[in-house]
Amino acid sequence: MISLTELKEEVLQQAQLAKIASKQVGTATAEQKNRALLAMAEKLWARREAIFAANHLDVEEARATGQSESRIDRLILHEKRLKDMMEGLRQVSVLPDPVGEVVESFTRADGLRIERVRVPIGVIAMVYESRPNVTADAAGLALKTGNAVILRGGKEALRTNRELVAALREGLAGSGLSAEAIQFINRTERDSVDILIQARGLVDLAIPRGGAGLIGRVVQHAQVPVIETGVGNxxxxxxxxxxxxxxxxxxxxxxxxxxxxxxxxxxxxxxxxxxxxxxxxxxxxxxxxxxxxxxxxxxxxxxxxxxxxxxxxxxxxxxxxxxxxxxxxxxxxxxxxxxxxxxxxxxxxxxxxxxxxxxxxxxxxxxxxxxxxxxxxxxxxxxxxxxxxxYGFGAEIGISTQKLHARGPMGLRELTSYKYIGRGTGQVRS
Amino acid sequence: MISLTELKEEVLQQAQLAKIASKQVGTATAEQKNRALLAMAEKLWARREAIFAANHLDVEEARATGQSESRIDRLILHEKRLKDMMEGLRQVSVLPDPVGEVVESFTRADGLRIERVRVPIGVIAMVYESRPNVTADAAGLALKTGNAVILRGGKEALRTNRELVAALREGLAGSGLSAEAIQFINRTERDSVDILIQARGLVDLAIPRGGAGLIGRVVQHAQVPVIETGVGNxxxxxxxxxxxxxxxxxxxxxxxxxxxxxxxxxxxxxxxxxxxxxxxxxxxxxxxxxxxxxxxxxxxxxxxxxxxxxxxxxxxxxxxxxxxxxxxxxxxxxxxxxxxxxxxxxxxxxxxxxxxxxxxxxxxxxxxxxxxxxxxxxxxxxxxxxxxxxYGFGAEIGISTQKLHARGPMGLRELTSYKYIGRGTGQVRS
Incomplete structure (x- = not known):
């Protein structure tokens, strides 16, 4: 058991590392990011034995603790599912890079030209349940959009996710980007979620993905902006x-x-x-x-x-x-x-x-x-x-059911923010 | 003194009324909304005596309790400032209505046509400090964008705001829209803010406008989405x-x-x-x-x-x-x-x-x-x-310093959300 103080220190340190790494991936070129996505896919395959072994242990434990068959099915990772994950990363690599896109621009009468430009959000915390494919999907989509990601998956998939993340980070580092842009919360304590979603100044957005219970808890305890996803009646x-x-x-x-x-x-x-x-x-x-x-x-x-x-x-x-x-x-x-x-x-x-x-x-x-x-x-x-x-977005991190920022299917564009860039020749306000 | 239970009941009832009214103003035509904005400006003038009298009492109390001169200056409402408020409402009335704008559209290979259309956010809670002009500005911008608004101003301006809101509601009702689309929290208890910003399902967005202290408190206690505004170092x-x-x-x-x-x-x-x-x-x-x-x-x-x-x-x-x-x-x-x-x-x-x-x-x-x-x-x-x-937006409700939904100056567009509308001929997913 880890004390709350130690847990807090550990999680916040990871958030700090993510924040620093977000500056690097945020200004990386499309080519760098796409190369990294392909390398991440390759490393998943290279490390498949360790991944399947870890998944085997997770599934055994789930069986031993009497989890339902549908839950166990969501947890299982076999060759086909691993290949689907890899294919997902490759598909994301060929999508256009939204970062740097000039969304609109105007020139004032005094000659000051202002552009609205897409930029990464920064650090995104993903809080999700048992399906391990979210691990690779979220890491890939975050990287493509120049964001660092902190992954906090379900406890049933802890070993599997740990191995997946090791492979993804290896791919990232091997292509010259900072492995710290993918952080994995290697803890099952529920407090680790609260620490993460209250880390104002370090975490820019939290996305809960799972059942209504998980989403409700995140919304209630978060102090960073949240996008609610997925509950569909x-x-x-x-x-x-x-x-x-x-x-x-x-x-x-x-x-x-x-x-x-x-x-x-x-x-x-x-x-x-x-x-x-x-x-x-x-x-x-x-x-x-x-x-x-x-x-x-x-x-x-x-x-x-x-x-x-x-x-x-x-x-x-x-x-x-x-x-x-x-x-x-x-x-x-x-x-x-x-x-x-x-x-x-x-x-x-x-x-x-x-x-x-x-x-x-x-x-x-x-x-x-x-x-x-x-x-x-x-x-x-x-x-x-x-x-x-x-909808033709080529990717999806979830379906937003709230009205702020993103509504409906969230693709790459919805994982970006924007900034105004003004280029002048000494303009001042009168 | 009101008990917490009674306060909660009162505030939530107002939020409920706002929610119902938001359906009406959300589907009102641009003409209806613009007519109401002009009527609101007229009623401010018609009721100026009551407004100035209330303001006089607020200013006297501020003086008596030793408020700083700069705070008192922000609180004072004289003829010029009232006319500025009215002019603000008139200016908003001539801006294009963002609601219903088709932001983008695409047709799938199977013929299903999907449009992304701007819609109101719903119910917006404004939590602000002493300047009474925010009362008219926020009410006008919210109405123009088809939203209902719940106003919770600073306690120093309580009497002034109460009279301003009475005039604004009279203008709204006189032009055939529901006066309930403008709600005023006629309470100074800080708990009233917490109740408001935790009213999930009733309040769609909270916008705090004021100093860093106010904004920090709102972000910390809110359970509804928040847009942080205005602190600029x-x-x-x-x-x-x-x-x-x-x-x-x-x-x-x-x-x-x-x-x-x-x-x-x-x-x-x-x-x-x-x-x-x-x-x-x-x-x-x-x-x-x-x-x-x-x-x-x-x-x-x-x-x-x-x-x-x-x-x-x-x-x-x-x-x-x-x-x-x-x-x-x-x-x-x-x-x-x-x-x-x-x-x-x-x-x-x-x-x-x-x-x-x-x-x-x-x-x-x-x-x-x-x-x-x-x-x-x-x-x-x-x-x-x-x-x-x-920036040429023609209006501003604040300047967002966060990265979700809106960044920088927030005009009419930033007070809207969107929905996807699909029109088909029986398409199903294969």
Missing amino acids: CHVFVDAKADLGMATEVILNAKTQRPSVCNAMETLLVHEAVGPAWMRQIVEQLQKRGVEIRGCEQTRSWLEQGAEGGNATILPAGEEDWADEFLDLVLAIKVVKTLDEAIEHIDRYGTKHSEAIVTDDVQAAETFLRRVDAAAVYHNASTRFTDGFE | CHVFVDAKADLGMATEVILNAKTQRPSVCNAMETLLVHEAVGPAWMRQIVEQLQKRGVEIRGCEQTRSWLEQGAEGGNATILPAGEEDWADEFLDLVLAIKVVKTLDEAIEHIDRYGTKHSEAIVTDDVQAAETFLRRVDAAAVYHNASTRFTDGFE
Whole structure:
């Protein structure tokens, strides 16, 4: 056990090293950074034996302590997943460098020329849970954008992350950049997170990535700026004038194509004018794909009317079902009387992630798109599109559900800040 | 005295009202909002007697409790200042409405069209000190950008602000928008600030405006996103190859044109190659304008060499002089051996606001502009230009010294967020 004082000293020293290294990577050329990204990928492969051995120990411990299979699955690192990580780093290396981009410029009447230029944020603290791929992703994206990164992963993946970081740092150092630009908090004490996210003057941004519990704790204790990511209680609303064939396609995609991700649908809202016949069809289709349904009273009554056995027995949906992000093959269904009621339901239970309406009524669609307050709103399309790769950003560090700085998918651009650069010939203010 | 429970209930109820009203002003047309801004200006004039009477009481109390003259001056509201407030609202009314602007758009290969559109932030909490003009400025800028605002001004200005807000709300309501979009915390308890800045889900952004103490407290206690503004410990660096005539002009402007503002220079850094002769000249010029000088050892020794009496007696500069934002006719001067030393000094003591270099050496200038980490960096120009009006934004709610969301002068655009709007024809993700 380490004392709180020692822990604080250790973490702050790492933050200090990151701060110093951020000056170097912040002014590195695109070529230097891209070379380093390729070297980092190579070192992951070169050190794969040590990485897999460490991962094996992590997985064994997770099994021994009775972790769930889905958690263990997220933790496991095999050759394919390591290659995906390496491929991710290589993909980032070929993206354009956002640092130094002149976003806008103007010349004052007195001749002073002012440019707004993209610059790195500085030091980014990533606080995340068990998936080890975040380690390589975050290190790569931070480096590409000229930032230093401090990685604080989940305790289940400690050994794996330690080996991954050793490889990444070796790659960085081998290409002439400071290995200190990637810091790893080699501690499992929860206090290490608090120290990190309260290190004003050293840490410029904290990004929590994980479940609602982790994100809530970080937001509550942070004294440095935070970008909240990822909790998605997403809805699809089938309007009175929906093309019901299209609605079926969108719903099946939003719910079942990959139910464990944040942009999957969790609650289906159906206008009452749609009626019981289609409701029975869509529920049947969902159930065929293994989806468990929890319905409002109207939904259940409609299903009972047409029941010849099975699907009348769906569970009633309660408050927690409207609020929960299931991340699983579970769907809550609510019948609403009006577009307004749908929007109000989303307003109350949504997490400002991704929301969709299916309708042929353009006015209803525009009302929905304007009034629903979320990072991404869709008309006649699946919520599953909210993703940095689908948006063509070429990379993604997370999906922001807050309104400051970055909203929705965060790519390279969202990991930068800007500064104003004024070039004059002696101008003074009158 | 109000109990903490009652205070909490009262403040959160106001935040709730602001949240509801934010939906209305957030979707109001530019015409509606502009009409309301003009009505708000008119009502300030219509209710001027009540406003001046309230201000008179505030000023009397400030005098009775022994407040400093500069504080009392900031508090005083006379006809000219009220007219300036009204003019500010009118100027904001003619600026283009940023809400609804399509910032970028792209169409995917599958035909799904995605636009990034500016939207209001929602509910903004302004926490500020004694100057009552912030009340009208913040209300006007928030309304123009479709946001609701919760105003929590300094306790010295409580009566004045209460009357100003009554007029502003009357103007808002008279033009058909909800008066609840402007909330005023009619309480002086410091707890009211904490309740406000911890109201997650109701308050979307807190902007503290005032001294370092106020800003520090808000950052430490906030659980909602914060934008730090305004503390400016700004430097001018006179390089070895500076045009010394130009340097003199820039320095006199940066220090004396308006010493009480955040973009005024607080420390002058001089390359040692510049030498004692010019140092004696600039100090003489500054002293003539009433500037008190605090120098490093080299500065004092140079001044002593040439002293025929007076200016050798300058005070030595200590740690606190390098760190302080004097906001007054006081200047710290340090001689540095290299450009690196100047940059390191700024890095250590600066507040990331505005920094300038005077030099004819383009390479030195570019190094300075690239390496100095501040919202605005200048080559051969005064630090005083960092200002929303000087940048042509037409308005300013403050100057951000942090790197997230907004950096430097914050105009209308910086009071908005964005959302992605996808319009499809049934696209699903494969």
